[in-house]
Amino acid sequence: MCGITGAAWTAGQPPLDIDILRRMTTALAHRGPDDNGYYRSTDSSNASGDLSAAQPPGAALGHRRLSIIDLGGGHQPLSNEDGTVWIAFNGEIYNYRELQTDLEKRGHQFRTSCDTEVIVHLYEEYGPDCVTHLRGMFAFAIWDDRKKQLLLARDRLGQKPLVYRHDPQRLLFGSELKSLLQVPGLPRDIDPIALNEYLTYQYVPAPRCMLAGFQKLPAGHLAIYHNGELNVRRYWKPGYDQGELHGAGLDFSKPENAPAQEIREQLRTVLTEAVRLRMRSDVPLGAFLSGGVDSTIIVGLMQQLSERPVQTFSIGFPVKAFDERAYAREAAEHLGTEHHDAIVTPDALKILPQLIWQYDEPFSDSSAIPTMYLSEMTRQNVTVSLSGDGGDELFAGYDRYKAVRIAEWFDGLPRPLQKMATLKLWQHFPASVRQKSRRRRLKRLLAALGEPRERRYLKWVSIFDDQRRAALLTDDFRAAVGEADAAAPLLRAYEECPNRDFVTRTTCADVLTYLPGDILNKVDIASMTYGLECRSPFLDHHVAEFAASLPIHAKLRGRQGKRILLETFGDLLPESIQSRPKMGFGVPLDHWFRHELKPMLQETLLDGSALNRGYFRPTAVEQLVKEHLDGQWDHSYRLWSLLCLELWQRMFVDASTIPANAPATTV
Structure with a gap:
């Protein structure tokens, strides 16, 4: 787990100044406190050092390292044997040992035992298609000095971030926006469309950034920069056929109809394997344990695979409604872990400046605050922590999916009854001041029933919905936004899954938008603030692909979400945790x-x-x-x-x- 940054430029352009490269890299020091390194193609290709001479296309790579695998041999940027291919890599490749064995059979020779070098040799063997062989979380840049070509890539589900700026004769990139902003003279103008989307979602959906001219590489995409042109393409997406783009993908196109027992056995096998691979580490390893279904399952599988008690971590708050420690302790006792917990009193005045700086863009998911506190506590004991992220989106765990199902029932009513309900029922329902009260949620549900399904869902999850944004924004700013529709990112995601029931389509949309844009961004930045690597077995793409193939009745039955998880892993879950209501990880x-x-x-x-x-x-x-x-x-x-x-x-x-x-x- 690391931080990467750098640039590539066209022929005749001045190379990136080494002092600027160092500043760009220093801005990511929190992501990699153990080591740093630099590479410039100009330094190796121009032996005279005369940078005033006409320059060929080139690149510069900066790297900050958090040492996890091969502690002594993983210095980056790292090259192949003859120094013609260089990489700066952020993430973990969990199947690197198996890949290395195969590459050695093909004649490749390794100098280290780290997963980074595996990617270099994979690139030599397969070119940009190397990404389809990787099982892990990653964002990396590969400079091919022979082709004068830069490859950028991001993992399938978006666990690792990558931002860039493409100007006519130069490409800048980095793990975080603050790294790019170390380059002098870059404009810092607000993108009105991005701001409008931020007010809607509480984050800026990819590929936009809040600053105009900067972009995020979307999850499951790669980009090739050559001769000043940048070609961004997708290599993994939901619903495409086996073999296309050399991968299976999230196949939401048709549900799996295997017998229930067979499905449970397959799920247990694939998730256990995902946990086993993520327990590979040369440094101390533990897990977040909230006492919820997802984290308890992950810890339970870890404990079954471990010869000694797993170290687990949770935090609580003085306000009972935000304190899950009792459930976490019960889960830890049931599973036999070595549990650590603490109660914290969040100091917003103290943490806010760091929160704003770390997240680079406006990001208003307030659960980032407890996630930062939990990461800080966990890092005091271990360097790697497993988590249950992704379980809600992949296995229909959020309460809002139940609302989607209720609305589907409403859509089946005769039109006169629908019209009567939408015109009268919700208007007479008493309001509530409290944001999360059941009464207020019900009124919100009823108020949106008459809208198209996709926009109805957006209204439920929006911070400022269309009506509230219209009241908030000035006329001039609305004119700057123009015809851009804040719903566009969500609507595009729905289009990726056209042939399933609407609840499944909604989970698919969340996997493509809310999961990478909010949840994974939150966890990555919060954990890397303290140099903690966070691994999520549910986000193994084999697990995600399997979950996508399941029929909705395997996940959501009546008022109970995650049915297949409860049925498959009941032995790991205390009864009280199986039946407990979902509690958000928030602050008052x-x-x-x-x-x-x-x-x-x-x-x-x-x-x-x-x-x-x-x-x-x-x-x-x-x-x-x-x-x-x-x-x-x-x-x-x-x-x-x-x-x-x-x-x-x-x-x-x-x-x-x-x-x-x-x-x-x-x-």
């Missing part, structure tokens, strides 16, 4: 804004510079703040989104330079 934002964060909220959002940026109507922002502070409405998620946006604007846009190191811990 509504309370904070009325108490500890009240001064910051008012001083930041109601400040003249914030109100006059031209994005939002000042009266609309003032109304949101007043309604929340007066207890008329819980706008905590919306206010958190606006607060994160304004603090990010001050740090990344208004500032004259972007620091290469984390800011002070007070605002």
